[in-house]
Amino acid sequence: MSAPLDLPRWADTVLVPAISVVAAFLVAGLVVLAIGENPLTATRWLLQGSLGTGEGLGFTLFYMTDFIFVGLAVAVAYHAGLFNIGGEGQATLAGLGIALVLNNLTFLPGFLLIPLGILGAAAFGALWAAIPGYLQAKRGSHIVITTIMFNWLASVLLVYLLVNVLREPQSMNPETRAFPEQSYIPFMHDVFAAFGVEIPTSQLNLTLVLALASAYFVWLLIYRSRLGYAIRVVGSNPSAAVYAGISPARIIIIAMVLSGALAGGLAVNELMGYQHRLLLEFTSGYGFVGIAVALMGRAHPVGIILASLLFGILYQGGAELAFEQPAITRDMVVVIGGIIILFAGALDGLFRRLVAHLFARQKLARA
Amino acid sequence: MSPAIELIAINKSFGAVHANKDVNLSVERGTIHGIVGENGAGKSTLMSILYGFYEADSGEVRVNGKPIVIRTPNDAIHAGIGMVHQHFMLVEPLSVVENVMLGAEGGAMLRVGEAKVRAELARLAKDYGLEIDVDATVGDLSVGLQQRVEILKALYRGADILILDEPTAVLTPAEADALFGLLRSLKEQGKTVILITHKLREIMAITDRVSVMRRGEMVATVETANTSPPELAELMVGRRVLLRVEKAEKTPGAPLLEVDNLSVVDSRGVLRVANASFTVRAGEIVGIAGVAGNGQSELLEAIAGMRQPVLGSLRLEGKAIHSSEHNPHRMRQLGLLHVPEDRLRTGLVPAFPAFESAILGFSDEPHLGRGPILDHDRLIEDLAKKMEQYDVRPPAPRLKSSKFSGGNQQKIVLAREIERNPKVLLVGQPTRGVDIGAIEFIHRRLITLRDAGVAILLVSVELDEIMNLSDRILTMCGGKITGERKASQTNEQELGLLMAGVVDEAA
Numbered sequence: 008m009s010a011p012l013d014l015p016r017w018a019d020t021v022l023v024p025a026i027s028v029v030a031a032f033l034v035a036g037l038v039v040l041a042i043g044e045n046p047l048t049a050t051r052w053l054l055q056g057s058l059g060t061g062e063g064l065g066f067t068l069f070y071m072t073d074f075i076f077v078g079l080a081v082a083v084a085y086h087a088g089l090f091n092i093g094g095e096g097q098a099t100l101a102g103l104g105i106a107l108v109l110n111n112l113t114f115l116p117g118f119l120l121i122p123l124g125i126l127g128a129a130a131f132g133a134l135w136a137a138i139p140g141y142l143q144a145k146r147g148s149h150i151v152i153t154t155i156m157f158n159w160l161a162s163v164l165l166v167y168l169l170v171n172v173l174r175e176p177q178s179m180n181p182e183t184r185a186f187p188e189q190s191y192i193p194f195m196h197d198v199f200a201a202f203g204v205e206i207p208t209s210q211l212n213l214t215l216v217l218a219l220a221s222a223y224f225v226w227l228l229i230y231r232s233r234l235g236y237a238i239r240v241v242g243s244n245p246s247a248a249v250y251a252g253i254s255p256a257r258i259i260i261i262a263m264v265l266s267g268a269l270a271g272g273l274a275v276n277e278l279m280g281y282q283h284r285l286l287l288e289f290t291s292g293y294g295f296v297g298i299a300v301a302l303m304g305r306a307h308p309v310g311i312i313l314a315s316l317l318f319g320i321l322y323q324g325g326a327e328l329a330f331e332q333p334a335i336t337r338d339m340v341v342v343i344g345g346i347i348i349l350f351a352g353a354l355d356g357l358f359r360r361l362v363a364h365l366f367a368r369q370k371l372a373r374a
Numbered sequence: 375m376s377p378a379i380e381l382i383a384i385n386k387s388f389g390a391v392h393a394n395k396d397v398n399l400s401v402e403r404g405t406i407h408g409i410v411g412e413n414g415a416g417k418s419t420l421m422s423i424l425y426g427f428y429e430a431d432s433g434e435v436r437v438n439g440k441p442i443v444i445r446t447p448n449d450a451i452h453a454g455i456g457m458v459h460q461h462f463m464l465v466e467p468l469s470v471v472e473n474v475m476l477g478a479e480g481g482a483m484l485r486v487g488e489a490k491v492r493a494e495l496a497r498l499a500k501d502y503g504l505e506i507d508v509d510a511t512v513g514d515l516s517v518g519l520q521q522r523v524e525i526l527k528a529l530y531r532g533a534d535i536l537i538l539d540e541p542t543a544v545l546t547p548a549e550a551d552a553l554f555g556l557l558r559s560l561k562e563q564g565k566t567v568i569l570i571t572h573k574l575r576e577i578m579a580i581t582d583r584v585s586v587m588r589r590g591e592m593v594a595t596v597e598t599a600n601t602s603p604p605e606l607a608e609l610m611v612g613r614r615v616l617l618r619v620e621k622a623e624k625t626p627g628a629p630l631l632e633v634d635n636l637s638v639v640d641s642r643g644v645l646r647v648a649n650a651s652f653t654v655r656a657g658e659i660v661g662i663a664g665v666a667g668n669g670q671s672e673l674l675e676a677i678a679g680m681r682q683p684v685l686g687s688l689r690l691e692g693k694a695i696h697s698s699e700h701n702p703h704r705m706r707q708l709g710l711l712h713v714p715e716d717r718l719r720t721g722l723v724p725a726f727p728a729f730e731s732a733i734l735g736f737s738d739e740p741h742l743g744r745g746p747i748l749d750h751d752r753l754i755e756d757l758a759k760k761m762e763q764y765d766v767r768p769p770a771p772r773l774k775s776s777k778f779s780g781g782n783q784q785k786i787v788l789a790r791e792i793e794r795n796p797k798v799l800l801v802g803q804p805t806r807g808v809d810i811g812a813i814e815f816i817h818r819r820l821i822t823l824r825d826a827g828v829a830i831l832l833v834s835v836e837l838d839e840i841m842n843l844s845d846r847i848l849t850m851c852g853g854k855i856t857g858e859r860k861a862s863q864t865n866e867q868e869l870g871l872l873m874a875g876v877v878d879e880a881a
Contacts, residue, residue, distance in 0.1 A: 367387075
């Protein structure tokens with residue numbers, strides 16, 4: 008038994024995550040110190056590389072775009088009480104959807120092809136999530152297990168298709184031919200250039216706007232709509248859902264469909280915005296980062312945007328760091344990322360309890 | 375002789391809630407001491423401090439005159455304090471002996487400890503009349519016997535002071551009598567018993583002294599012989615309360631709910647309701663009396679459409695309900711509303727703000743929003759009005775549902791259902807965990823509703839409540855309806871027998 012954890016909203020949403028991040032950086036600093044490097048220099052490189060230059064910032068925001076999509080995907084499922092860790096596989100299938108649409112409808116103009124490509128991504132991502140959703144809803148197969156299996160299935164399916172079916176005949180690389188040029192989502196530096204503003208070149212493209220719009224949509228859906236209400240009832244209190252006449256099975260499937268569609272945004276950003284072809288492993292494990300992002304952002308769209316920015320900084324800054332301080336390898340950066348995930352996600356309760364305790368004491372002192 | 379337990383100036387706060395304020399309590403050795411109070415009065419907190427679940431912020435605990443520090447339940451056990459919780463802490467697949475041994479195995483190998491337990495259980499059986507089949511599987515025992523195992527566990531661990539938290543909530547009247555007999559024999563053998571309850575009848579029947587708590591404070595300790603239920607109720611609430619609601623005789627109207635031969639099987643395939651048939655008429659309250667777990671819950675859920683019955687049929691206002699429309703959504707549309715038994719697990723969503731819980735089951739109503747989007751301002755305004763009508767405190771629609779007291783939560787649920795003008799209202803445990811002041815309010819509302827011509831089916835494990843509110847009473851035992859009586863022509867003893875499954879010859 009423990010005292011109830013009552014925190015003011017600002018402490019719950021801002022203070023506790025902030026403490027987690029600071030603690031994570033302190034521990035990560037100790038790790039850097041342990042391998043004989045200066046943590047302060049490392050921090051400087053990390054921030055310099057991710058925020059200090061226009062180019063670095065562009066890359067940071069590019070990664071942030073990826074993380075917003077997968078973070079939202081995890082969050083929507085989470086509100087229905089589901090732990091969707093299949094973002095990786097759903098994004099992979101979304102990539103397949105994009106390639107099939109774009110490379111078969113090459114005759115269409117860009118203003119049609121781009122939305123169709125995005126729809127293709129959403130549809131394929133949704134389908135890949137709907138199957139585990141259906142199995143959970145109707146058969147009770149645990150969503151964690153099935154989504155993990157579906158990650159592997161997606162991965163081997165893509166290998167098979169890229170090696171045997173979709174590969175360009177002349178090419179040795181397991182990738183499709185390039186998408187038609189009119190289907191490229193414009194780079195941000197090109198968009199700004201069109202208005203006569205020059206910003207440094209990076210992978211950042213207009214998908215970021217789509218990501219932010221999706222975040223708003225998810226907020227509206229979850230917190231304001233009738234459907235979102237039903238989703239949250241199912242996630243929070245399944246027996247109340249039955250009482251209310253809400254079918255948990257139906258909601259589980261709908262939530263997974265939405266979740267998978269959102270995960271498809273990762274493929275839109277990576278493929279339509281940057282790579283312009285379908286290739287192996289383009290998801291780079293970001294689907295899993297989405298879990299940490301959603302946890303840290305407390306499954307709220309605003310929190311997810313902020314957490315995505317943090318992870319964007321970490322990924323971009325980490326790459327710079329590994330480049331500038333060779334003793335801190337890429338793997339080291341992964342370790343630091345892991346420490347942050349540990350503190351923000353798994354150990355979140357630790358600080359929450361501590362802060363709640365302090366607040367309770369303060370209140371007593373005042374009383 | 376110093377008292378068995380002395381609590382001196384105990385204080386305990388949870389956040390802003392001052393659960394125990396300078397509480398003093400003295401319990402004489404060899405007595406049965408009752409503690410009464412409304413929900414949230416601080417009884418459970420006080421006992422949790424005594425048993426080491428919580429540590430007091432300040433104050434002193436003395437056992438047999440000696441000041442001691444109790445930080446964990448183990449400390450309490452060493453001090454000779456045992457506790458029987460409302461929700462049993464037993465391992466159902468294990469035998470009685472194994473349950474008693476659990477946590478007191480006495481070594482790595484079980485055999486030595488087991489022999490000791492058997493000898494000790496035999497002695498306890500002899501001394502206190504605590505007979506039990508020590509090799510029975512606990513899960514197979516009746517609730518009354520499971521409680522006996524809890525008491526044996528405490529005694530085996532050397533308890534001289536036994537705390538019982540709402541021990542009769544799950545017992546039939548006969549089982550409760552057996553428990554009281556047992557408590558008396560414990561007292562005769564010099565044990566001290568602390569009985570926490572909200573049933574004043576029990577306090578009057580068995581305790582020597584009684585302490586009353588209100589809002590975290592100990593407001594009185596009196597000799598039971600010198601007090602009365604109305605006086606205790608007044609002490610608990612802080613004002614005069616009516617323990618019985620007045621209701622006029624009324625001739626019921628047309629049958630609104632007809633249940634015919636209904637049978638329900640639970641998810642494990644166990645038959646929970648067997649061939650139930652009855653009618654509820656307009657302007658009539660039909661109460662279902664029964665010990666918890668005898669099929670009443672499943673019956674309510676089946677009528678509401680939350681479970682599909684395996685057999686039988688329903689008629690609402692004379693029209694047969696087809697199985698394809700027998701779901702909660704459709705039943706609501708047809709005017710059958712439902713105040714579920716378990717507020718926190720079913721009736722509302724604890725994590726939601728109150729205004730969202732106040733539309734549970736009705737979130738599809740078109741006037742609550744525009745298209746797919748709910749109009750929060752409107753929901754908040756609606757609930758604010760209802761909170762005023764139903765005297766919900768605090769009247770804060772944005773407050774989390776879980777932050778309201780049980781009585782206020784129940785009022786939110788009642789307001790939601792009643793304000794939608796039901797034709798038939800199913801009500802499960804309307805006053806479980808609800809304070810006396812709110813009970814009076816809720817009972818009056820139900821009577822008003824009955825007088826307005828609503829057909830009400832009431833399920834409650836509080837026999838007093840059933841007798842008080844109902845026009846007709848059905849008794850249930852083991853999933854069967856074992857009897858039917860007019861409320862004005864029966865008594866507790868008769869209902870108790872019917873609830874225990876004694877075959878009804880009059881029917």
